[in-house]
Amino acid sequence: MPEYTARHLSVLEGLEAVRKRPGMYIGSTDSRGLMHCLWEIIDNAVDESLEGHADRIGVTLLPDGSVVVEDNGRGIPVDEVPGVGLSGVEVVYTKLHAGGKFGGGSYAASGGLHGVGASVVNALSHRLDVEVDRDGKTHRMTFRRGEPGQYKDGRKPTPENPFTPFTKDSALEIKGKVAKKKTGTRVRFWPDPQIFPEGTKMDLDQILGRAKQTAFLVPGLTLVIRDERGEEAVEENYRYDGGVVDFVDDIAPDAAITHTLHIEGSGTFTETVQTLDKKSGHLVPKEMERTCRVDVALAWGQGYETTMKSFVNIIATPVGGTHVQGFEAGVTRALRKLIDNNTRRLKITAKDPKIEKEDIMAGLTAVVTVSLPEPQFEGQTKEILGTGPVRSIVNRVIGDGLMEILGSSKRSQRDETNRLLEKIVAEMRARVAARLHKEISRRKNALETSTMPAKLSDCRSEAVENTELFIVEGDSALGTAKLARNSEFQALLPIRGKILNVQKASPADILKNVEVSSIIQVIGAGSGRTFDLDVARYGKVILMTDADVDGAHIRTLLLTLFFRYMRPLVEAGRVYAAVPPLHRVDVIGRGKAKNEVIYTYSEAELNALLRKLEKQGRSYKEPIQRYKGLGEMDADQLAETTMDPTHRTLRRVSMADEESVKAAEEVFELLMGNEVAPRKEFIVEGSDDVDRARIDI
Missing domain, CATH: 3.30.230.10 (Ribosomal Protein S5; domain 2)
Structure with a gap:
């Protein structure tokens, strides 16, 4: 058994405190703390790049749980530190508050300042190997739980291989020769299972995010991240020259x-x-x-x-x-x-x-x-x-x-x-309006209804989850909708024609617009940053427009408003589009059977129905009724096809994930934004796909 000398105690004295209280140095001993150990080593390499001495950093995650960080910087000094009697490598990895950034003047600005990063990682590692290329040689030193010594490695290096600690004199091992001008440092460490619980692993996504971030902050630096822990190796490279x-x-x-x-x-x-x-x-x-x-x-x-x-x-x-x-x-x-x-x-x-x-x-x-x-x-x-x-x-x-x-x-x-x-x-x-709104009741009593737009036909129920607000195109449709609705839980708000395009309008113009401000006021949850989904006055908001080109345009303008200023409502799946029919087909009954009414919602669906009736030898009344607008329906027809929950069809507007949000952002900017040229190009490119007969003129 090797002798345990006083020299060991002087080296390990500071690092034992790190092992006893690791949370003081790395925050925690879960994956967050383990990632912090990796950041300490990576940051040392990045500091070399900040000083202009390195332009490449590699990070490799190995199947045995270890990680390698290498750079082409100057390399840790390998000569003896004056007054200490140890090499620069041993001082950096065994002494707390020691290093080139601790008031040494070697770095004008660096992430390391306490001189404890590398030594803390060493103390919390089962094994740590350091290789330094300097002066035409590769210098090497190994540590076990912070203690310098030598491993007797067989086929591959592991923390379980026989280890002999230095007893009297310690020295860097000369592993081989390199080109005179080649410099750099390689650090490989195995996290200590005595410190980090079983199952604690390096998170690749976090490493990739940090590498990408660093590449932005250090223009000209290339970072190569390689993960060899899976069946197939994964490698990502980052380099950006544009800075912040x-x-x-x-x-x-x-x-x-x-x-x-x-x-x-x-x-x-x-x-x-x-x-x-x-x-x-x-x-x-x-x-x-x-x-x-x-x-x-x-x-x-x-x-x-x-x-x-x-x-x-x-x-x-x-x-x-x-x-x-x-x-x-x-x-x-x-x-x-x-x-x-x-x-x-x-x-x-x-x-x-x-x-x-x-x-x-x-x-x-x-x-x-x-x-x-x-x-x-x-x-x-x-x-x-x-x-x-x-x-x-x-x-x-x-x-x-x-x-x-x-x-x-x-x-x-x-x-x-x-x-x-x-x-x-x-x-x-908007902030002031939101504060005022919170000071009043969500539901107004009979004496307070004047605070809502006069054209709102509200519902009686106060159970928000069951209520519905129909935003209706035009006053003519409103009259029919009033007769068709269930006033217990269905509210109606008419809008006149096409509302303001909020994608292009300035905030001042939006606040002045009567139709937009009415919608925001009736929904009652504010707008923009102050929007509070929990205080929205209705469980569903349903856009009910005519089944024509103008109706589609109005629906698009309304969706632009909700996406831009009331997005949580869309994200919660509480915005819907009503689906009114385009045609009414009265099929003549056979014999004493009653006539049958069938609604269709597109030209293709109508043609398919007519072919089916012809095959069956059934006749229908001519001409077939074509609805130009909601106002052409009577109340029973509107209720049956569009408003009655037991018969109607609704299309839910939703954004399932971040990718769909980005896609929606791009489409709204393309179709509704200030830039005309991309929109013109979009229209020209799609012109060959338009059937002129389908255009409602």
């Missing part, structure tokens, strides 16, 4: 109303840092000037969700921190100033409330990145930036940058800025 601008374009959830704005800048601040005095060997305080670089891309979309990703030295900060606080303050300050300069055009009065941050952030997609030496994070997991002076630097850079871009006198930029300001003011007014 491309990142915003990739994650934007909806069509943009502004182009992607790119703002860069920097600022300096001083802070007191404890540095090692070479003469005394003790830490002494020293005033140091720091430079914080800011790189931000942002764009506003037509929707109302806020999508923001923030990073410090390319390390994601999902909880935010001082850089995000500064960004939000800068954006709010700039937009408020622009709105104050345009109050007359925006028709803002002294009675209107103050523009809030949430009004400005609605529909915003942003990527906020800062880089600075030795940032102060709250905890090793680096989820929150705590460096105070960063807040004011980002605030100034973003505020001044937005004022310069959005305040430009160029006509194209002025038009874009006007659209943005109108959207923000509309968000403010």
Whole structure:
């Protein structure tokens, strides 16, 4: 049995604390903590790329549960660390608070700052192998649960192979020769089953997402992810040269109303840092000037969700921190100033409330990145930036940058800025309306019905899940529908002709439109970002339009309104389209049998029915009734075919998944958006498929 010396204790002393309290360093010991170990090693490689020394990083997941991370950077120093007596590799992987980023000046800005990442991963690994290419040689060192030594590997390296710890002197093994100019580091580690529960595995989707994100943040860096754990290997490559601008374009959830704005800048601040005095060997305080670089891309979309990703030295900060606080303050300050300069055009009065941050952030997609030496994070997991002076630097850079871009006198930029300001003011007014709505009862009593549009014919039931709102085309159809409906649970709201196309209209025009505002008011759940599905006044919303081209157009305009401003209602499957018949065929009964009425819903269905009747030798009354509109039906016919739940047919409008949402977004923008050229091209391409006889003229 090998001797256990005092030297072992000095090496393992710090790492034993990591094994006792792993949650303090990696957050948890489930898959989230395991992924954090991988991020620590990957981030070390990325830091080499940030300094311009590496342009390729590879990550390979192996069938035995281990993972390999390799880069073509400078390679971990292999010479002896002065005053320590150990190689740079051993110091980095066994000593807490040691490394080139811990006040060493080797990195201007990096994700690692506490000097504990690599050593923590080593402490929590059953086995860890490090290979470094430097000076024409491949240097190697292996560890078992943080302890350096040598494995006697047979056919393949595993943590179960015989291990001999170093007892007196430790040295890097020279594994082979490489080209003089070739440098880099390879790290392979096996997570320790004593730390991570059985079944804890690396998540490929998370790794791919992180790799793609890193490729956006470090233009010119290639990341190769390979998973060999399945029957067939899976490999993905990522490289992007557009930086944060491309990142915003990739994650934007909806069509943009502004182009992607790119703002860069920097600022300096001083802070007191404890540095090692070479003469005394003790830490002494020293005033140091720091430079914080800011790189931000942002764009506003037509929707109302806020999508923001923030990073410090390319390390994601999902909880935010001082850089995000500064960004939000800068954006709010700039937009408020622009709105104050345009109050007359925006028709803002002294009675209107103050523009809030949430009004400005609605529909915003942003990527906020800062880089600075030795940032102060709250905890090793680096989820929150705590460096105070960063807040004011980002605030100034973003505020001044937005004022310069959005305040430009160029006509194209002025038009874009006007659209943005109108959207923000509309968000403010929608927020106020939503708050007022919550203060009143969802159902009005007899004395309060005047708050609803006069043309609404409401139902009596208050059981929302059973109620239906029919949005009816035209007053003529309304008269028939009133007689055909069941007033217990069916409400009617008529609209006059074609409503406003909200895909092209400005928020100000939408608020002014009587038909649109009536629909929003009657449904009673607000609109846009403030839409609250739980307070919608009806269980179903049914669009009942004529079965002709105009009716289809009106239905499309209504669906555009629901998709753009009341999307949760569509996602919940509570929007329907009524299916009124096109034809009524009165089939003459044989002998004493009564005549039979058959409704058809298309020309093809009518022709098929007539052929069937001819084969059966049955006759029908001529001419066949062709319904041009809902108003041509009497109440019994409308109830039987379109409104009575026991006989009618409804088409549910739904979005099953994210792909269908994206497809719908593209179709609405193509058919209803501002760009005419793509729509013209679509019409021309499809013109050969149109049967002129089918056009209702």
